[in-house]
Amino acid sequence: MPVESIITLAIASVLLGISPGPDNLFVLTQSALYGKKSGVLVTLGLCTGLIVHTSAVAFGVAAIFQTSLVAFTVLKVIGALYLLYLAWHAFRASVNRFQTPQSTLRSSGALYRRGIIMSVTNPKLSVFFLAFLPQFASPEYGALAPQIFVLGAVFMGVSLLVFCAIAVLAGELGGWLHNSARAQVYLNRITGVVFVGLALKLVTASAQAE
Template identity: 45%
Template sequence: MLEIDSLIAFFTASILLALIPGPDNIYVLTQSIMQGKKAAFMIILGLCTGLLFHTLMVVIGVSVIFQTSLFAFTILKIIGAIYLLYLAWQLFISSKSELKFNKNILVDYKKLYLKGIFMNITNPKVFIFFLAFFPQFTDEKIGNINLQILILGLLFIFSTILIFGLIAIFSSNLSKFFTNSILAQKILNRLTSFIFLALAIKLLITKQ
């Protein structure tokens, strides 16, 4: 079973990631403001269904990687580290996000749920990120890697529901905060960029 320290570190990183203004949480924010909290929660459920799909894909992918050659493991490790470094750099240099509101007043909850799923599962960056992020918090010595990743995936989904749900509930206040506070966004982006940097370094020194 995963150690409590690893779970706390993973959950903290997941919370920070969910807080960073990006396409998903900004879309949840705008839907909550323009179409109501129920619409936002349908989007959240859709996104998290997509996250579950990516988690299962990572479970399959990682199990294959651990059973293949050292060369394949090394190549994937390098690609994952480069991607994490890229994310770290993008966050470090990023400026204030601009919110663009959708004026559509028709609410089709089923369509919003399916759209959330589609937005997530059609984004290959989510799978690549999961593949680079999740293994950092696993330990082959303490048990089944696939089970550990599944647990982390469920914890990541919980953190997403928690933060995105709070965004939906407190949408009006969060809207003003994120649109008016450049400093708050910059601090959050810089902090998370250093987390990505540390994870990239850790991934590079990880052995098969």
């Protein structure tokens, strides 16, 4: 594969990463609530989920979600229900919960899994990858599947860097939040609204790549 294709993909990935969207908004809110380390863990989970979507494109599974309304609908409903579950917890969260260092919501495993589930249960990502990654691959460079994996790895690497930067910046709000009960309550409610909005956006999404 030509270096130019890799560079072009990397630039496009940076632009996509900093554009307002469900994933970086998810990282931002989690970092502000639980600290930058938690935001990085969520980011690692999201990027791990991208491995599934990259594999789906490489092996042609993503095409099923683009052509099968039932498969697409089932997965997006599961994703929407999970987001509503997160919204419910955000609305019910108490101030003390975020002041307790050993809070279960701040455990590494829980946040990492949260990122994975958020990513894997979003069928739009598979459809997006199906439309996006092949643009940078070509049969003249060899087998397509290995190229897709390379391109997916580049996208994941860039997303990891961009989202970690967002996590660090948002995490700086943590100290202020822990000293302001009112700020915690407001951010919990905002987070709940964000999750509800993301759930509605996901459940009303069509199978056509944007």
